[in-house]
Amino acid sequence: MSFTRISEIGEFGLIDRLSALIKPTESSLSTLKKGIGDDCAVIALPNGKLQVISTDLLIEQIHFDLLTTPLEHLGAKAISVNVSDICAMNANPLYATISIGLANNISVEMIEQIYKGAANVAKQYGIAIVGGDTSASITGLVISVAIVGEVDADKITYRSGAKQGDLICVTGDIGRSFAGLKVLMRERQTMLDTFAENPDMDKSTYKADLSDYQKVIEKHLLPKARVDAVKFFHETGIIPTSMIDISDGVGSELKHLCRNSHTGALIEESKLPILAETREVSDEFEDDATTYALFGGEDYELLFTISPNDFEKLSSFNDARVIGKMLPPSDGIKLRDLFGADIDLTKTSGFQHFAEEEFFEDDSDTHDHDKHSHNGHDPNGDDTDDEDDIWGERKN
Ligand code: ADP
Ligand code: MG
Numbered sequence: 001m002s003f004t005r006i007s008e009i010g011e012f013g014l015i016d017r018l019s020a021l022i023k024p025t026e027s028s029l030s031t032l033k034k035g036i037g038d039d040c041a042v043i044a045l046p047n048g049k050l051q052v053i054s055t056d057l058l059i060e061q062i063h064f065d066l067l068t069t070p071l072e073h074l075g076a077k078a079i080s081v082n083v084s085d086i087c088a089m090n091a092n093p094l095y096a097t098i099s100i101g102l103a104n105n106i107s108v109e110m111i112e113q114i115y116k117g118a119a120n121v122a123k124q125y126g127i128a129i130v131g132g133d134t135s136a137s138i139t140g141l142v143i144s145v146a147i148v149g150e151v152d153a154d155k156i157t158y159r160s161g162a163k164q165g166d167l168i169c170v171t172g173d174i175g176r177s178f179a180g181l182k183v184l185m186r187e188r189q190t191m192l193d194t195f196a197e198n199p200d201m202d203k204s205t206y207k208a209d210l211s212d213y214q215k216v217i218e219k220h221l222l223p224k225a226r227v228d229a230v231k232f233f234h235e236t237g238i239i240p241t242s243m244i245d246i247s248d249g250v251g252s253e254l255k256h257l258c259r260n261s262h263t264g265a266l267i268e269e270s271k272l273p274i275l276a277e278t279r280e281v282s283d284e285f286e287d288d289a290t291t292y293a294l295f296g297g298e299d300y301e302l303l304f305t306i307s308p309n310d311f312e313k314l315s316s317f318n319d320a321r322v323i324g325k326m327l328p329p330s331d332g333i334k335l336r337d338l339f340g341a342d343i344d345l346t347k348t349s350g351f352q353h354f355a356e357e358e359f360f361e362d363d364s365d366t367h368d369h370d371k372h373s374h375n376g377h378d379p380n381g382d383d384t385d386d387e388d389d390i391w392g393e394r395k396n
Contacts, residue, residue, distance in 0.1 A: 014359070029229070031377030037260070038159050039088035039245060040149070060103075065223035065347045067191060068184040071110055073221040074143070075117030081247065082147040083125050083225035086298040088245040090230055091151035093127045098142040101137030125227055147251035155239055157304070162242035166305040167355025168324040169240075169314065171229050173251055173273040175289055179281035180220030183213045215277045223300040223366035232317045241356050243304035250323075251345050253303045257331060261305075264331035267324030267345075269338050294335070294345070 006014055020025045026035040031101045034042035034052065040052035058064060058078050066123060098118060100111065121131050127147075187208050190206075194277040195203060210217055233240065243262050250267070258265050272293045282289040305326055306314055314320060334342040 001342050002220050009100055014270055021213040026291070032197050033156075034158065039085040039243075040091070042089065042156060042158075044153070045150070048153060049150050050091070051193050052089045052091045052151060052156075053088055053147070053148040054082055055144060056082050056085065058143045060295070061115070065184075065188060066141070068188050069221060070117075071113035072117030072120070075114035075119075076121040076222055077117075078114075078143045078145045079118050079125070079127075079129075080223055080225045081146075081300060082145045083227065084223075084245040085389055086147055086149035086249070087225050087227055087230045087302060088097040088243050089151060090233055090240060091149040091150070092230065093125055093147055093149040093225075093227070095128050095130045096145055097130060097131045097133075098121065098246060098350040099133040099135075099142075099146075101139075101142030103137050104142050106141055107118075127227065136329075157240045158260070159242050160260035161240075161273050162257055162263050162305040162326045164263055164326050164328050165185060165308060166241050166263075166326040167263060167322045168254070168257075168267055168303070168305050168326060169302050169320050170250065170273060170301055171226050172248070172299070172301040173275045173278065173302060174246065174299050175272075175274050175292030175294075175296045176216050176219040176278045177223060177298040177300075178220075178292045179278045180213070180216035180218070181279060181296075181298070182285055183210065183217060183289075184220065189312050206314045211275075213281065215275065216281055218296065223298065225300060226302045229317065229320065236313050237304060238310045238313050240304035240306055245295055246299045246301045246303055247295040249293075249299075250303055252297070255346065257303065257305065258333050258393050259264075261326070262329055264327040264329045265333045265335060266327055266331065266342070267323060267334075268336045270336075271321060271323040273321045273323075282341065288336075290337075336392075358390070 009017070014040070023037070026032055031044040032041070033044055034040075040054040043051045043053065045051050054332060055212050058081075060066060064074055064077075075088075078098065079247055082095045082096060096188065098115075100114075102111065118129060135396070187210060191206060191208065194206065195201060232238070242257045244256055246253050250272075254265055254267065255261075274288060274289050274293050279289045280291050314322075333345045335345050
C-alpha cells in the first residue's frame with residue numbers, strides 16, 4: 001500500500017477520496033437528496049419536509065486551548081457551530097447529540113461546566129440534546145456534536161443555486177473572531193511567561209485585563225449561529241439562492257459557493273462589514289483587517305446570495321450587507337480593493353494585503369494549529385486545492 005501524506009492532498013482532497021468510496025452507499029436510498037458536499041446532508045421525510053444532518057468536531061489544541069477557553073463557552077460553541085451548519089441550509093435545528101473524549105486531566109465538574117454551556121445555548125436555539133457517547137482520550141479533550149434539523153422542501157438552500165447577477169450578502173460582521181483569537185493567543189503567551197518567571201505563583205490568582213477586547217473575544221469564544229436570519233428568510237419568503245456558513249473565512253466560503261453554483265464572483269473591499277474593534281486589533285498587531293475578514297474564519301455568519309428582486313425585502317433585515325455580485329465563471333473570483341484594483345481570490349499571493357509571509361505564523365503553536373491550518377488553507381498563498389478550473393471543480 002502506498003503512503004500518501006494527508007498534507008499532500010489537503011482536507012478537501014481527502015474528503016474527495018473518501019467521498020468516492022462512500023458514493024455507492026449514497027445511491028442506495030432514493031430519499032437521500034444530498035450527501036457529501038454541502039453544510040448538511042439532506043434527506044426527504046415521508047411528511048414532505050426535508051431533514052438536514054451535520055456533525056462537527058472540536059479538538060483540544062486544534063480548535064481550542066483550555067488556558068484561554070472557559071468550559072461553558074466551549075460547550076456552547078460546540079452546539080453553535082453545528083446549529084450554524086443547519087442555518088446554512090435555511091433550516092431549523094431540532095436535536096443534537098454530544099460525544100466526548102476525555103483525558104485524565106478533566107474532572108467531572110469540568111465536564112458539567114461544558115454541558116451547562118451546551119444546555120444553556122441549546123435552550124436558546126430551542127433544540128434538545130438527546131444523547132451522545134463518552135470515551136477516554138489520550139490526546140486531550142474532544143467534543144463532537146451531531147445535529148438534525150428540518151425545513152420545508154421549497155425553502156432548502158444549497159451551496160449550488162446561485163445565478164449570475166445574484167447579490168452576494170453576508171450577515172453581521174466578519175474578521176472579528178480572528179481578532180479575538182489573536183488577542184487570546186497573545187494573552188496566553190503572557191500568562192505562560194508569567195508562570196515561567198514565577199514558578200511558585202498560585203496560578204488561580206492570575207488575572208488578565210481584557211476588558212478593552214470584550215467584543216472580539218466574545219465573538220471568538222461564543223459565536224452565535226444566525227437562526228435570526230433564517231427566521232427572517234422564512235417570515236419574508238426570501239429563499240437565498242445559495243448559502244454557506246463562515247467557518248473558514250469569506251474568501252474560502254465564496255469559493256465553495258462559486259464552485260458549486262458554477263459562477264464567478266466580484267466582492268468589494270469597501271463593502272466588507274468589519275467592526276471598528278476588529279480594525280483596532282488588526283492595527284495593534286500591524287495586520288490588515290481585510291485579511292482578517294476574508295481569511296480569519298470562525299465568524300459563523302452566513303454568506304448567501306439572493307436574486308436582485310429580493311433586495312428590497314432584505315433591506316428590512318438590518319444585520320445583512322450586500323458585498324458583491326455573482327458573475328459568469330470566466331470572470332473568476334475577485335476582490336475589488338479600495339483602489340479599484342481587482343485581486344484574484346483564488347491566487348491571493350499577488351495581493352499585497354496577503355503578502356506578509358509571517359501573517360499567520362507569528363503566534364504560538366495553538367494559533368498555528370487553530371482552525372486556520374485545519375484544512376491546509378494558506379491565507380498567504382495559492383488556496384487552490386487540487387483544482388482544474390477557477391472554482392476548483394473536484395475530481396471525483
Ligand atoms: P463545514 O465546514 O460546513 O462543516 P466541511 O468542510 O467540514 O463542512 O465538510 C464539507 C463536506 O464534506 C460536508 O458535506 C461533510 O459532511 C463532508 N465530510 C467532511 N469530512 C468527512 C468525512 N470524514 N467523511 C465523510 N464526509 C465528510
Ligand atoms: Mg458549514
